[in-house]
Amino acid sequence: MKLHSDGSIKAIYSATQGKKQYRPLMSSKIPAGFPSPAQDYIEGKLDLNEYLIVHPASTFFVRVDGYSMQGAGIMPDDILIVDRALEATNNRIVIAIVDGELTVKRLKIKGKKYYLVPENDEFEPILIQEGMDFIIWGVVTYVIHKV
Template structure:
């Protein structure tokens, strides 16, 4: 099971911080020469958060979503304004326990689906559920020792 830690809301009072965005694309396979110039600047908050007043951050705890690329300690960006759809990753309270799972169906019944075969799907039929929001982005460090 993934447990979640609430970190806070998006700070709408801070000024945007634009960071350089390199022109071109980077390939994840065979390397190609890098471009020698910057195309524009990018504000990550503006790029990642569509509804700031309805968005908050949470920290994932656990291993139930690893095959979806959500690892222990990752920062989740959660939007409360989105209507959950089949296939969305949700932050949801089920019978009073907060979890993060993908919404799906087994047969015709709604379930929360883990992304780790060591965990079982959670049936939603008859459960007391409250959707906290849809996970829109996941941020995790690739270098060890990077502050979280």
């Protein structure tokens, strides 16, 4: 796919299936602090691919470039996990193609009107109007970023 972006998307990568990589999963939830990583706390092993990816054939990773979604906790260089098999419903964060440009925004549906709404007051919502080339490319399911 040739990448044309409004500046909010830097790159797109497909999900690959390969060797499972399990990591220890702690059995207790951590409200504040961190328990000793003693073996008593290990619940089992977790493969993040199994946890984060429901539809491997239709899941992609998208690298973010821009600040239009910072209010939703999405920052530049974050990686979005995007599932193209999910239905885009009201209030979901989506990757959309608007007049040939890819963008990440929150989908708002009000009656028969569709809006792509940024999570930053410095950016304007996009009202989808008749005659515009508009496609929902996928639904964002998870955001990965460094803290």
